[in-house]
Amino acid sequence: MISFESDYTTGAHPKVLQRLIETNLEPLNGYGADPYCESARRKIREACECPDADVHFLVGGTQTNSTVIAALLRDYEGVAAAKTGHVSLHEAGAVEYTGHKVLEIPQENGKIQADVLADYLAAFYADEAHEHMVFPGMVYISHPTEYGTLYSKAELTAIAEICRKYELPLFLDGARLGYGLMSRQTDLTLPDIARLCDVFYIGGTKVGALCGEAVVFTKKNAPRHFMTITKQHGALLAKGRLLGIQFDALFTDGLYFEIGRHAIDMAEKLKRMFAEKGYEFFMDSPTNQQFVILSNEKYEELKRSVVMTWWEPYGDDASVVRFAASWSTTEEDLAALEKLL
Amino acid sequence: MISFESDYTTGAHPKVLQRLIETNLEPLNGYGADPYCESARRKIREACECPDADVHFLVGGTQTNSTVIAALLRDYEGVAAAKTGHVSLHEAGAVEYTGHKVLEIPQENGKIQADVLADYLAAFYADEAHEHMVFPGMVYISHPTEYGTLYSKAELTAIAEICRKYELPLFLDGARLGYGLMSRQTDLTLPDIARLCDVFYIGGTKVGALCGEAVVFTKKNAPRHFMTITKQHGALLAKGRLLGIQFDALFTDGLYFEIGRHAIDMAEKLKRMFAEKGYEFFMDSPTNQQFVILSNEKYEELKRSVVMTWWEPYGDDASVVRFAASWSTTEEDLAALEKLL
């Protein structure tokens, strides 16, 4: 079986694992107060060109989203997010569990449009009954989105400007950020994102780590006692070293970007391969996830040798199927898939 | 510097790490649906002599406590726990954050006494105003407790009987369970615990894993859709393999027990060492944490070469200081400490 199931099917990138092995016996302080966490924080600040950033390490994506969102919102506020946003749909109501509504905004290919956001906010404040409604308290976007799409620098700037106008923190979910940054079709750099967003996270789990997400409060704006908040959410790792060492490795010699680039290269080849064989795509994805339309017959046939993710039906006889590349996707995997098509 | 700071200062036990290395490139299903998780579940059921148990892997202790407690309680119920219980004091209100009160019960050396629990429950139902109060909905104990103490089989049986009488699930926090099971002063086995408790967890983080706690619902009594609940709490790891592989290793060839025994051996030696030098103990601990009374002068002196945990003041001139042993404590560490005393 070859696997294009997701970008979290294999373990850690070998260089990340190597650092865990080398440091295994060192006794270190817990809860993120060890020198590897400190070093990783410093390297991340540098990579973001954001010397004042507060950097915190959490374990997983849903946890990070609900912890950050709950920490930033006041009780009477909700988070505006695309209707297809991960927090809206696929986190089992983790945000609502903390008491906050996800205010669902119409989307296109997984992205919020700046003018749609502006209209929503203007309409909210124009509504005479808005004191009986959930106040928008922040904006959540994902980049890449759940559909693998990307915001352009102009689009992100436009959203950021609206957020500034309404004094709403802008939070970017970067669970797959590495793939977005290394896409051949992006004009957004890590420092751009750090400049435009108030908080974002650099995904580790899906970009070469065993687990871990690095939350960056870009304007020294971490909520007071964020460590206690993290603990309260069950998100504070006793062996914080596990996160610090991994992110230190990921941000040494550009490994995080190298992983992103490799997956993008593999995804582009895969895309070309499907295109050449005449397959169509559900949408044009510039990142490591490709959404291919397969006849149901072909899908069933492939399933015998390939692990992939069924996404949604496409008419009566076909399906949208997701193929994901990662740091561990190899040329051999692609060659094997090609033979099967 | 030698460290007796805690049992989570070093990485993973080498055999655990070895298995992570060996399996690193295998593509596996996420979210706990991989064969290592399955194998670990089977081995845990066997070790518990509990063929019907539902076993779930979570990441950390506070997270496990709040997820399990919230999943078992109805909205109007709270969890009865020792006033010094971890959930009462040191989890930043994680249980309350899910909407439930911790009903604090008087304790002795960290333990709830069965008759005190019985009195509390009888008084609750005798109170004519009890419909205006938080109903006790389950009982939480830790074993070893936060003070390193242990319940005897008779004590745990007595508590379990009261719980049965009032139809309250009994939940045992086993963050340091390995040390409790291998204590020279215990008569409680893992199957005993599985038989007497409705749910408990086998701590990994503090017993040789990088992270991870194995929750055992002993009577096939996991709450419906516990996986979704786990996700909602931000406690569902995408790379569930990280937990499955580690617990599979810990429950292969008795490694979990071996780790426990080693730490107990080291702690007993340390205890003897202090006793021989005339030091006194804050309490008699049968497990891997020893609470020694040091003059403040001695404490300051030791601090230059030893990492340990200040616990609480002891009169004006002395302090209670905790020394913890773990899988990675060595004879060399002990010898070095001895020289300093």
Place this chain on the structure above:
Amino acid sequence: MISFESDYTTGAHPKVLQRLIETNLEPLNGYGADPYCESARRKIREACECPDADVHFLVGGTQTNSTVIAALLRDYEGVAAAKTGHVSLHEAGAVEYTGHKVLEIPQENGKIQADVLADYLAAFYADEAHEHMVFPGMVYISHPTEYGTLYSKAELTAIAEICRKYELPLFLDGARLGYGLMSRQTDLTLPDIARLCDVFYIGGTKVGALCGEAVVFTKKNAPRHFMTITKQHGALLAKGRLLGIQFDALFTDGLYFEIGRHAIDMAEKLKRMFAEKGYEFFMDSPTNQQFVILSNEKYEELKRSVVMTWWEPYGDDASVVRFAASWSTTEEDLAALEKLL
């Protein structure tokens, strides 16, 4: 100034007030354990032809909605409701504050269509990722809806059948139930509603009481310890008599229905009046709220003498304006309005 602003602008119906006056000096048990509450419960059960119903009195609508919904849902469940439902939009996130998502269903004129609900539920369970999503745990509808519209018996039956199939409690928000029951265009009786729904409430605040909503669990299915849950939500009135006496009055000699009929009569006259003068309606409302399209010029002119509720813009030069009738609307009010049109 004449007021058509809403159905909660005046105090209590004189007969309701009269009973409060007559009983004022009687010392009565608190928290709903007085004979007037008991009598009101009995009369409500009779009016519902539902001898097994559990009846509880709460104070206001948002409170009732969030208390009932939170009491019926498990943690991992949400409530399915029309996108325009009161719980979705106009309760300041009270449901989310209790930790539950409102699962927004498309609507028509404020109503959920049975087939749309069926499709949503089928799609949910067909989605392979549904264990990562919020489970639908109950269905909320309002009757009359926020737009004054009504479900027919056939429509409500169809929704109830889907709910039965998926084992979802059906909850009907009857904040304005009296007007729905007395509409000239309804075929749904109170016993029909009691038979088809698992729980509903009979609105008092908007139908002649000072405050108060009577929650009817129609199948003796009140959640365990619902009184404690009510207390926990801050919804248990110490002087429960205030609610019991009012509902006892409302359900004596058909007063509740009489109030409804009067308001419907007034609304129908108002409707005819507008129609005769050539005004158009935003939608055809069969109840006490009428949504009239006024030119902005006319609206501004009327505002000098009439209190009404601006609803939403209608093109550039007109607005939808709500006129509500209630127990206290008089022929004189109508005559005065007519003169102004």
Place this chain on the structure above:
Amino acid sequence: MISFESDYTTGAHPKVLQRLIETNLEPLNGYGADPYCESARRKIREACECPDADVHFLVGGTQTNSTVIAALLRDYEGVAAAKTGHVSLHEAGAVEYTGHKVLEIPQENGKIQADVLADYLAAFYADEAHEHMVFPGMVYISHPTEYGTLYSKAELTAIAEICRKYELPLFLDGARLGYGLMSRQTDLTLPDIARLCDVFYIGGTKVGALCGEAVVFTKKNAPRHFMTITKQHGALLAKGRLLGIQFDALFTDGLYFEIGRHAIDMAEKLKRMFAEKGYEFFMDSPTNQQFVILSNEKYEELKRSVVMTWWEPYGDDASVVRFAASWSTTEEDLAALEKLL
């Protein structure tokens, strides 16, 4: 039967009821935006000598406590309260339901001692692990307490000073404030309380109203969008007039104080009556609740003709029984009781 059961057994004080009757037909804005609410706010500000106060009307005590507490605390904070405080014990976990821990402080006769509070706070910040604990975020006291006792001006000043030092808002639960203010043993006036506390509420339900509590943020310090927060808690009454009219009446011509004085007079007579007959008291209460020790035999005998509240056992053969006076207690009630003793 004569009733000394509580101070919420009868309806509204006749003057309060009279105003409800007189205003019943006036159409008024909802949600607290009517002239009676405005007038009541102004009169309360005057009575408090607190021209900048924000005044909000809520319906009941538990609701007010949990709404105010949740609105003032940050997520990681809890409320410090006496172990016997109403929020600790008798509100069904309403505070915890909003996600916050009640930090229980030892008490004497229902009162927090300033030095005990100071010690608790000092110890909290001295604890090296306090970032893993719930931060004290405000202090809650009740006045009169649940035992009918009162803080002296010196005591309240000392507590307020500690609160200032730690920047903790001081919140006083005045469910029975009228009786405290009119006690013959108090040196605290309403302006004193307004000056010393950051927020408090003036209880209506137990002091002559049908329902209602007036929350006073004394330093123009109401949390932002407190109306929306109130709505979210289900505590915003549609017919806000019901609260405004009642409080307007209570603060017209000193009615609130007159009610308090009458009940105190009745309680003092009752106290003297019991004392003269040789009965003992559980504690010396200076307010409208008297805690008398009755032999169980006497208690059973009295129960046939008197409604009173059993409080707790007193040895094997006696009980503490509460007798409460209110605005509606009469000389005839006392005479009838005297005959039975």
